[in-house]
Amino acid sequence: GENVEQHPSTLSVQEGDSAxxxxxxxxxxxxxxxxxxxxxxxRPQLIIDIRSNVGEKKDQRIxxxxxxxxxxxxLHITETQPEDSAxxxxxxxxxxxxxxxxxxxxxxxxx
Amino acid sequence: xxxxxQTPRNRITxxxxxxxxxxxxxxxxxxxxxxxxxxGLGLRLIYYSFDVKxxxxxxxxxxxxxxxxxxxxxxxxxxSAIPNQTALYFCATSDSGTGxxxxxxxxxxxxxxx
Numbered sequence: 001g002e003n004v005e006q007h008p009s010t011l012s013v014q015e016g017d018s019a020x021x022x023x024x025x026x027x028x029x030x031x032x033x034x035x036x037x038x039x040x041x042x043r044p045q046l047i048i049d050i051r052s053n054v055g056e057k058k059d060q061r062i063x064x065x066x067x068x069x070x071x072x073x074x075l076h077i078t079e080t081q082p083e084d085s086a087x088x089x090x091x092x093x094x095x096x097x098x099x100x101x102x103x104x105x106x107x108x109x110x111x
Numbered sequence: 112x113x114x115x116x117q118t119p120r121n122r123i124t125x126x127x128x129x130x131x132x133x134x135x136x137x138x139x140x141x142x143x144x145x146x147x148x149x150x151g152l153g154l155r156l157i158y159y160s161f162d163v164k165x166x167x168x169x170x171x172x173x174x175x176x177x178x179x180x181x182x183x184x185x186x187x188x189x190x191s192a193i194p195n196q197t198a199l200y201f202c203a204t205s206d207s208g209t210g211x212x213x214x215x216x217x218x219x220x221x222x223x224x225x
Contacts, residue, residue, distance in 0.1 A: 009151065034212065043217060043218050044214075045216070096161075097142065098144075100156075101153045101154040103153040
């Protein structure tokens with residue numbers, strides 16, 4: 001089955017700096033790669049996603065890149081703000097619609 | 112988002128007790144999932160159901176069972192709870208009509224087994 005590895009497990013950044021989280025996946029048949037943000041005590045919520053026929057996608061301060069050949073994808077957050085502090089999960093979707101999640105990255109943005 | 116409702120929100124139970132976690136949704140989605148979240152381990156799939164007559168084991172189904180009572184309801188049971196089942200449990204739904212990937216999560220149930 002699919003295996004998703006996510007790094008780093010924790011990330012501290014100064015407000016205004018950029019944050020990058022990286023994930024790798026094992027199943028070359030995976031075709032959908034979402035990113036979820038989970039604030040403390042809340043449910044995970046989708047913030048951005050990318051499909052395997054696209055290499056990059058942007059939405060305001062966040063962007064996701066996908067390298068199918070290398071089987072890795074990354075989340076980029078620019079101009080970080082305190083409200084970006086949360087746990088971020090990457091996931092890979094198989095052809096049946098199931099998601100395999102990474103272990104999560106705790107992002108802390110310090111003023 | 113009240114579209115996916117989990118009950119209870121918090122529960123403390125004793126080792127060996129049977130407990131049921133419930134999930135109901137008003138999104139009209141056909142697919143439902145149960146995940147557990149543990150620190151440093153992410154979200155791991157316990158069981159999933161693609162329609163009322165379809166039930167499948169996930170990666171960590173041992174010690175758990177499920178029931179899909181209707182399209183809108185999917186329950187998770189721990190037949191004999193043990194302390195290492197202490198975790199945060201999430202129900203999620205998705206719609207096969209849109210590819211099945213757009214998960215909506217419930218608010219979670221925090222379960223403590225003592």
